Amino acid sequence: MKIYFATGNPNKIKEANIILKDLKNITVEQIKCPYPEIQGTLEEVSEFGAKYVYEKIKKPIIVEDSGFFVESLNGFPGTYSKYVQETIGNEGILKLLEDKKDRTAYFKTVIGYCDENGVKLFKGTVKGKVSYKIRSKGYGFAYDSIFIPDGEDRTFAEMKTEEKSEISHRKKAFEEFKKFLCNIQ
Numbered sequence: 632m633k634i635y636f637a638t639g640n641p642n643k644i645k646e647a648n649i650i651l652k653d654l655k656n657i658t659v660e661q662i663k664c665p666y667p668e669i670q671g672t673l674e675e676v677s678e679f680g681a682k683y684v685y686e687k688i689k690k691p692i693i694v695e696d697s698g699f700f701v702e703s704l705n706g707f708p709g710t711y712s713k714y715v716q717e718t719i720g721n722e723g724i725l726k727l728l729e730d731k732k733d734r735t736a737y738f739k740t741v742i743g744y745c746d747e748n749g750v751k752l753f754k755g756t757v758k759g760k761v762s763y764k765i766r767s768k769g770y771g772f773a774y775d776s777i778f779i780p781d782g783e784d785r786t787f788a789e790m791k792t793e794e795k796s797e798i799s800h801r802k803k804a805f806e807e808f809k810k811f812l813c814n815i816q
Contacts, residue, residue: 634691634744635662637684642772642792643695649796650805657812664688673698673710673741674752681743681750690746693808697740697800699774701761703733712774721765721777734761736778738800742808751811755803762786 636644636659644661651657666683668676673696680694700706704727708715715723728734735758742753759780767776767788775787780798787795796802 632656632691633658633660634693635660635664635684635688637662637664637666637680637692637694639663639665640772643801645792646796646799646801647693647805649793650802651809651812654809654812659693662688662692666694668696671710673739674754676710677741677743677752678750679743681745685745692745694743695740695801695804696743697738699778700737700739701728702735702737703728703731716773721774724761724774724777725764728761734763735759736761738774738778740800740804742804744808744811753804753807753811755800755805755807757781757798757800757803759783 634657636647638644638661641661644659647659651659664684664687666680669679676696677694680696681692684692684694697712698709699712700709701724737756737758739754739756744751744753757780759778762777762779765776766786778787779785780787787799
């Protein structure tokens with residue numbers, strides 16, 4: 632079964648294929664089909680996007696929306712993560728945290744899957760903290776260079792894609808999605 636992933640980000644496709652690799656009869660293929668990103672929760676955005684793209688292509692589709700939530704900033708940037716990354720970036724987040732002792736944060740992903748039976752949502756969260764400076768070995772994207780997951784001393788961006796994929800929020804959501812796929816095959 633071919634499932635289309637509506638995203639412009641090839642890193643997300645790579646990560647999805649790593650996570651789902653042991654499902655031999657499932658392939659995930661990128662499709663560039665932009666959809667309006669409504670203002671709302673990650674769940675609302677994913678559900679709307681999955682329905683929207685499915686109506687256009689009439690094939691099994693997944694969309695994914697993720698957010699980066701910093702506790703001491705009242706969950707900011709949260710659902711505005713992409714916009715904040717494009718405007719103030721990691722430097723701006725670190726500046727906002729300069730006088731904060733609490734650096735706890737988390738990533739959350741919601742996958743919306745839509746087929747002829749409607750939409751199902753799958754969620755994953757990874758907790759951790761914000762580093763004091765940008766740390767990267769050239770891996771990762773967006774907030775990866777300032778996020779240290781619990782149990783690690785490296786940022787996501789200091790881990791190879793395969794390492795990050797083992798503990799990421801996206802993996803947790805895709806693991807839930809994988810269980811669902813095993814039940815419908």
